[in-house]
Amino acid sequence: SDALEIGGQVFYSRLFLGTGKYGQLSAMQSAISAAETNLVTVALRRMDAPFPAKDKQGNKKENQSLLSYIPEAVYPTKEIRQTVHLLPNTSGARTAKEAVLAAELSREIMETNFVKLEIHPDPTHLMPDPVETLLAAEALVNKGFIVLPYVHADPVLCKRLEEVGVAAVMPLGAPIGSNLGLSSREFLEIIIENSAVPVIIDAGIGSPSDAALAMEIGADAVLISTAIATAADPVAMAAAFKWAVRAGRLARRAGIASKGVLGEATSPLTDFLS
């Protein structure tokens, strides 16, 4: 009854997982299972084909490898695919043009029209480019994609993306991989207040308490990657995030009391011995 709908797809879990940083495939699969997630992001990986295709002149074909040889590693198992939706991302794209190409390849290979749009020209902090993201979002919506753009926590940009037809917005909580939590909290609150599409907080969430807070301020879902993949025990951490997201969501719906230094006395009994 509290399910989340994005692009016509229903998600019972509000915890989404990234898959790019696991050391081992088995750890990733176990973490996905423990998280009880319904959505994982996956990236295409470029590999050289063992026998590269060549054109008539004998030259190696551009991008041939990409289309033909997707490593098994980026796919969760068949068991996982029965309950988990794949969300291809455009990680690595630096321009709208590259992102649109990546999205089209993903759609063909992964057989889904969902795409997490990521465009980050900066190799250090992997911050998203607002202008290219808006351009690519509009193009992809027009090509029939269900677009979920990764963006700075910029309320105006989120609104403009909504206007061009994205299915959800994915503002960052903090610099990617930083585990700093909700550095952009005040801006996220404005985005959530104004958004007509689901708001999924992506990047920066470092621990379950951050995820719970994201849900408490009204996020519709969170996407966790580094914080689970680089934990000492990723499987236990995945379960911890699962509980935290439920806790935060339930608290949001239960009506969180307001803050303020001057509380009432905690007890009606303070005059007990007087």
Next chain:
Amino acid sequence: SDALEIGGQVFYSRLFLGTGKYGQLSAMQSAISAAETNLVTVALRRMDAPFPAKDKQGNKKENQSLLSYIPEAVYPTKEIRQTVHLLPNTSGARTAKEAVLAAELSREIMETNFVKLEIHPDPTHLMPDPVETLLAAEALVNKGFIVLPYVHADPVLCKRLEEVGVAAVMPLGAPIGSNLGLSSREFLEIIIENSAVPVIIDAGIGSPSDAALAMEIGADAVLISTAIATAADPVAMAAAFKWAVRAGRLARRAGIASKGVLGEATSPLTDFLS
């Protein structure tokens, strides 16, 4: 296997509940049940006896009412008592002497030698008195009590309380009733690092994310009162805290990754299209 032991008693839940602020008895009972807690704090309530006992000279007996007429309201139901341990508090005491008296009355009436020691001379913020608390703690330990003192997040005081034999320390997270969370975080971390007895964070926790954070930094348990009792839906909020405490505890054990602005690239695939 991850149970908490205090004074020879084993607690499977690390979420403790205060009972002083519920509007209705039934809401309190349902919240206790939803929280799956093993420990609730209760306070004595002073009532005038309808027919005050008198001594042989016909004078009204001091404190007679207290000993004889404990309102049912402060007791959870029999069903609850089978799984929930009662922790009487000395709320309302302003001096060590008053607190010792309140503890002795509680022991007699509630048939437990556990006591949450609270001494707060300040009626506005209900901040604990460090000096009277240490005095009372030592006296109560000598009288055979299992003492859990509510204190400021003062590392030296916590160590001195441990030295006089308290069973746990209960430093405050933030001003009582403020819902501000872990205002005293840096000091709590020092207390946790140095304590040989369990550390239970009491007061100020306003939402499940705060409780998860308390557990993530290494608290052994949290005590929640205002944040559940004054939520729009206290029963749902109790469940939310239950999950958040589990999430935080599990995350602590799973090894939380460190924070830092300059994360690695989130994905090995960033050179995908180059």
Next chain:
Amino acid sequence: SDALEIGGQVFYSRLFLGTGKYGQLSAMQSAISAAETNLVTVALRRMDAPFPAKDKQGNKKENQSLLSYIPEAVYPTKEIRQTVHLLPNTSGARTAKEAVLAAELSREIMETNFVKLEIHPDPTHLMPDPVETLLAAEALVNKGFIVLPYVHADPVLCKRLEEVGVAAVMPLGAPIGSNLGLSSREFLEIIIENSAVPVIIDAGIGSPSDAALAMEIGADAVLISTAIATAADPVAMAAAFKWAVRAGRLARRAGIASKGVLGEATSPLTDFLS
């Protein structure tokens, strides 16, 4: 020797002032004087001309009023103009087109090619539009303006603005008028680290300590409006900001020590009595 240069103009003070929120003209003038600022922002105000100009057909001329009737109130006094540079802003513009028009009117009327580019379609939070801002910035640079854009604390956008030739970037510290300080601190630090043009923190700074912090993390200047104009005593507050900006700038240059809970003993004398 520590002067700031923007667009060929030298500024000895790193405290810039907004003028839009003063209740009285005299308070504004006194505050500008007390702040010892070298730069104030001013906005055009639309007034209906008492006798609107008409064209040959007798129709009222579009924008006639704007060109002809600029209220004296928005101009500081002649004395102020000898040491204070005026920075017209495009406040009220909702698109690149409107902003370019406003900039051109300002240049004609105020006789300066400096412009603070503000485009905020959202009337509630006055958040800047990243896409329109980049478009307008490029257009204005091409028209010979010295462009200082007000932007979200978005590192990629700041870099792109730099690439189209802006003279400085003006990222926001927190939602405008909120007095929350440096909500976007982590992102400001990344912007400062990477910027080849001066970084002026605009919006959200609520008190002198916020301004000092902005300078300590490496901002080149700060722009203060609400926090001075709405203080109980704006003139004293202007002086307070003047000192705080100097303090923060000097501290930045003096090398701030790093943070960390485990300090060394404060004194070599701790074994004094042993």
Next chain:
Amino acid sequence: SDALEIGGQVFYSRLFLGTGKYGQLSAMQSAISAAETNLVTVALRRMDAPFPAKDKQGNKKENQSLLSYIPEAVYPTKEIRQTVHLLPNTSGARTAKEAVLAAELSREIMETNFVKLEIHPDPTHLMPDPVETLLAAEALVNKGFIVLPYVHADPVLCKRLEEVGVAAVMPLGAPIGSNLGLSSREFLEIIIENSAVPVIIDAGIGSPSDAALAMEIGADAVLISTAIATAADPVAMAAAFKWAVRAGRLARRAGIASKGVLGEATSPLTDFLS
């Protein structure tokens, strides 16, 4: 007109300096001068006398060295002493008894009845002991000292110290030497609200913005040690703190505007182009 009075002594500067962490005597003297402070704390240093005094049996006298051989290094120059008041501290004392002894030695040697009472049994974090501090404070007040105790930011303890007659309280902002600023802010605000004696924030202040904030929330003065002494340029940093303290104090008196995300529009001109 805004001078601070403590124990009958008037202080024109609200910036107090610690002297224990300078690498060089000359740097300390220049920093004191640049800070324009009226009060510095100094500690006794134990040195072996070159020719230790012996008693009649030829045994080395206990504490002889302390009484007779105070190194010049701990004294500021004569020039400084004309405007700067010395505040001996009891650094190194672990009990009330040791602190009282140290205070008495300081009074004899330094010819002042002011004493900064510091009792920290914990050698790692140098946190103050609340119980011993209260005991020593009462004893020292009774011996005619002007007592300024260094304490945890504990509102009840500060009130009790005030009741035994201390001249000011010196709660910590954050763990000593941590440069974390005002970690204990919410508690400091309660102390300031309730205190009848001056409140001087001691320990943890890491940069001028922290000092400005301390003054903005209503502290009467701040004591800075590590943050100046360990700066790359201590003299410039001392000047930076001087300005920041003035800025914060002036802002407090000028009436700081309140915080809140939903500011009014910054300008009355937002409908400029409509």
